[in-house]
Amino acid sequence: MTTQAVDAPASAPQRPAGGQRRRRSGIERRQNVGWLFIAPFLVVFAAFLVFPLVYAFGMSLFSSTLATGTKFVGIDNYLKAFTDPLFLGGMGRVLLYAIVMIPAQLIVAGVAALLLDTLATWLSKASRLLIFAPYAIPVVIGALMWSFLYSPRFGPASTIFDLFGLDAPNFLSSDNIFFSLVNIVTWQWSGYYMIVIYAALRAIDPAIYEAARIDGASGFQIATRVKVPMISSSMIMVITFALIGTLQFFTEPTVLRSVASGALPADYTPNMYAFALAFSYSQFNYAATIAFSLGILVFLGSFGFLFLTRKQNGLK
Amino acid sequence: MKSKLLAASGVVAVAAAALTGCSAGDAAESCTNEIVNPDATQVSVWAWYPAFEEVVDLFNQNHDDVQICWTNAGQGNDEYTKFSTAIESGSGAPDVIMLEAEVLSSFSIRDALVDLSEYGAAEVKDDYTEGAWKDVSSGDAVYAIPVDGGPMGMLYRKDILDQYGIPVPTTWDEFAAAAKTLKDAGAPGVLADFPPNGRAYTQALFAQAGSVPFDYDNAKPGEIGIDVADQGSKDALSFWADLADQGLVAVDEAFTADYNTMLVDGTYAIYVAAAWGPGYLQGLEGTDENAVWQAAPVPQWDASNPVQINWGGSTFAVTSQAKDPEAAAVVAKEVFGTEEAWKIGIEQAALFPLWKPILESDYFRDLEYPFFGGQQINKDVFLDAAAGYAGFTFSPFQNYAYDQLQQEVTAVVVDGSKDASTALDDLQATLETYATEQGFELK
Secondary structure, three states: OHHHHHHHHHHOOOOOHHHHHHHHHHHHHHHHHHHHHHHHHHHHHHHHHHHHHHHHHHHHOEEEOOOOOEEEOOOHHHHHHOOOHHHHHHHHHHHHHHHHHHHHHHHHHHHHHHHHHHOOOHHHHHHHHHHHHHHHOOHHHHHHHHHHHHOOOOOOHHHHHHHOOOOOOOOOOOOOHHHHHHHHHHHHHHHHHHHHHHHHHHOOOHHHHHHHHHOOOOHHHHHHHHHHHHOHHHHHHHHHHHHHHHHOOOHHHHHHOOOOOOOOOOOOOHHHHHHHHHHOOOOHHHHHHHHHHHHHHHHHHHHHHHHHOHHHHOOO | OHHHHHHOOHHHHHHHHHHHOHHHOOHHHOOOOOOOOOOOEEEEEEOOOOOHHHHHHHHHHHOOOEEEEEEOOOOOHHHHHHHHHHHHHOOOOOOEEEEEHHHHHHHHOOOOEOOHHHHOHHHHHOOEOHHHHHHHEEOOEEOOEEEEEEEEEEEEEHHHHHHOOOOOOOEHHHHHHHHHHHHHOOOOOEOOEOOOOOOHHHHHHHHHOOOOOEEOOOOOOOEEEEOOOOHHHHHHHHHHHHHHHOOOOEOOOOOOHHHHHHHHOOOEOEEEEEOOHHHHHHOOOOOOOOOOEEEEEOOEOOOOOOOOOEEEEEEEEEEOOOOOHHHHHHHHHHOOOOHHHHHHHHHHHOOOEOEHHHHOOHHHHOOOEHHHOOEOHHHHHHHHHHHHOOOOOOOOOHHHHHHHHHHHHHHHHHHOOOOHHHHHHHHHHHHHHHHHHOOOEEO
16 A cells, blocks of 8 residues: 555656656655564564464474484375364364354344443443443453352252252263353353443434434344444454454363363364364474464455455455 | 465474473573572472472571482473473483382383483382382382372261261172162262273272283383283272262262362262372362361272282483583482471472381371361371382383273273173283383283
8 A cells, every 4th residue: 555655656757857866866865764673573473473372383294203203295294184073073162162152242242232332321331331341351260160150069050950859960071062162251251242232323313313313213123224234344353353263262262171171172173172282292293283274264264254354345 | 375274383383392492491590499409509499299398498507518409390201201202302300309109100201201220219119118119119229209199098088978878888889788778768969970081090900900010120121011901900990980880989080170179068978099089189179168078098909818009109310411410310319318308398388208217116006187077097097008018010101001901991881882701801902012012011
């Protein structure tokens, strides 16, 4: 963008050569100053993102097994990764999570934001804070807290179910762990997405609502026919965040593993698998491959999603 | 947005950053303890023993030429993760490290440990039992000096067994009968727990039934024999699966907050445990006030032919990054090589010594434990267990083997989706595939 703007006057015809040069060098000087400002970012970016990525990619091209030495294998590790049932199984699992969890988060966040947008009492401020609060709790702490709430002995579930003469389900069993995790993530993130959607709603000109009301639209109709379409680009952004977050699912199952390791194997999600490979099984090269493959899939997934929704998200 | 997408490959960055930068810290610079003789050679040590600080101080006071610089780098896997990363990056490991016997092969195959036979390990060999020495050595090579062990016994709630008129089981058959009696009497708890994530515990119970899962020699690191689907293991696993199926034992995961509470609040009447079990119990909250704990030998399959087993136990190994392996070996050999050091370990941290001078002393044999109402548990139970333990061979990919074992055991006793025989056959196949992939030749 900037280069084009700079080039434009330079290529403009019929200008005295001297003036052109002077102006150009002035702009160049300004450009150089710009580099100074972004240099700190570039250094950090290169040191902590570009270099590790390159390094990890390099590692993924080698193979080092326990009994033999390290050797160059090219893309063999990638061929292995994309036929590895543990990696593919983990991918399948996070996709299933994406299908269940993203709509759940979106519905909770969307409904809360629409309701708060309509309310204008002191209650709405308090509610906004309350719904947002879980996001302010560190993910690890939140997951630890839920691991206690789910606990058959310490959790409130058995007391509550006892009131109705029922046996509480074991939230940490293999059958229930899926929805237990969906619940934690939804609880944690809906508040954040609600704020994003709420902010988008506040940016809409109230005159539009008035026009809709004059046309005879009910509150529900305004919400679904006017507000939702107008904030679709924010919705797309929220879904993209949620999609990336879900495909990288790691913290919550890792924390819950300490109380439910039977229901959550070490390769439950691709991220966990990469972690286990590197730090439990000493397979650093293959771990780099898995991590890189996951990165590629997440990139393709989010890129594909943004491409499919390019009409709504304004990135066209 | 773009940086968000790039952050998607975050784990790459985390893993790589851990490999390159974070591990380069120099352990020798930051000792938890104070150095008594600043001019002496310093040896950095990673260890997580409780009450270890006093042991370190004692060592430093008694040595003019060598000083310990101690850091607690976390317990178990936390420490191993750091160590593993340090090995991979080539720097950052301490000179001496506390390792459980079960992971020695996993590290020696990566050339992370020094063979102590070159540094006078033979001098102290006779100070340890045969089983303890076998756990740390492989052929002529010695990869660590044993410290404490986990000979297994059975801790039981005398008050609960008495209440239901159950005799203390000495065989697994009696154990099963006791479980049934307790359940039929409508007791609120169960006889015991069979944790699906017991790992080393499960392995020990299998070993009692004759399982010798791995045939491995560090001197020939390219070969391994795997035999995890033997009849003994299958019988032992079906025994527990059967009890679990009938609801006679619990299958709660071990080492969770829930489990810890149930251990001490009377939910489980029996805790099949290692010698460090009492120390573990003492540290827990929610203890039943009426609890009367006693220790007895671990139940046997064949009472006339008892088999002793071991669960856990730690060692000191010298790492291949040690700046002065000679001095490091002195630390490994001598830090727990005095009676004073062991009295701290035994009385404050409930460690079970493998060092014979204290193990065979009258002091240790006759020690009365207030937790067991003054019972001399060493004389009654654990000394025999330790003496009868013949040693065990772990695989060089023990963590992987444990993870797979845990999944199969969960499938059997929790989900009920497999029977014991199928599960262990599957485990055999999984481990064989893994070993082959890792470049091992199967014996």
